[in-house]
Amino acid sequence: MEYDVYVQTCPTRLVLDRLADKWAVLVLGKLDDKPVRFNQLKREIDGISQKVLSQVLKKLERDGLVSRSVFATVPVTVEYAITPLGRTLALTVTALTRWAEENIEAVLKAQQKYDRSA
Amino acid sequence: MEYDVYVQTCPTRLVLDRLADKWAVLVLGKLDDKPVRFNQLKREIDGISQKVLSQVLKKLERDGLVSRSVFATVPVTVEYAITPLGRTLALTVTALTRWAEENIEAVLKAQQKYDRSA
DNA sequence: AAATATGGTATCCAATGGAAACTTAGGAGA
């Protein structure tokens, strides 16, 4: 393996930067089920702003992880879908959100203990 | 399951925020092998600053994912180790770094294609 | 006396993030 994320200039750092983004993780998780339109994503990912959703989708599209399809309806319909490459990644990012849901109580308990002792 | 990362106020979002951090992912990956001292981490995680490393370790400790041990040597020795809880998480975050290393070429190709068409 | 090592904090400035307003384009309704 010639790539190593622990080297500053390694291009894999770019990927890590992309994934090390709460919103990208949530978007990929949603698209893993089925293609979704812009405003539908905005509604389903509670708390994301239009600007950030737009930016995240653009970056994910550039990385070849999601595809963007425009339909000439009125008003225009834009649908985002996960690509085959994105699907391989979605496996690991959904593992991440699942871990969060399964272990949040242990984390919260640890935080309380830490805060009490400080 | 009562928790849902897609709800803005769900505490699992806190966990996602923590993991959605390039540096936290790299630190956990390093500590998964063996306990490591502060400056050793700093050397091995190319490009991280002392301030950020210090902050990340403090947050990971608060979340119960790493433990911190101080030894009264001269100069003082501080060793960071992964906890059992952290170890369960390390499985998924190393999957992430592995994905980055295995798929970076596909991502770079997608980016070039995207940039050419724009 | 000066340099070295450890494990940090403090300070400063640039970059990022989110909230809210604005935009574009084509219907639908009055």
Add this chain to the structure above:
DNA sequence: TCTCCTAAGTTTCCATTGGATACCATATTT
């Protein structure tokens, strides 16, 4: 015709964050 509506963004503004750099305490080595 004039106004309103929706989808899918873009722009603007301000607060927070991020990283680079300098600094600190302590003790040994040169």
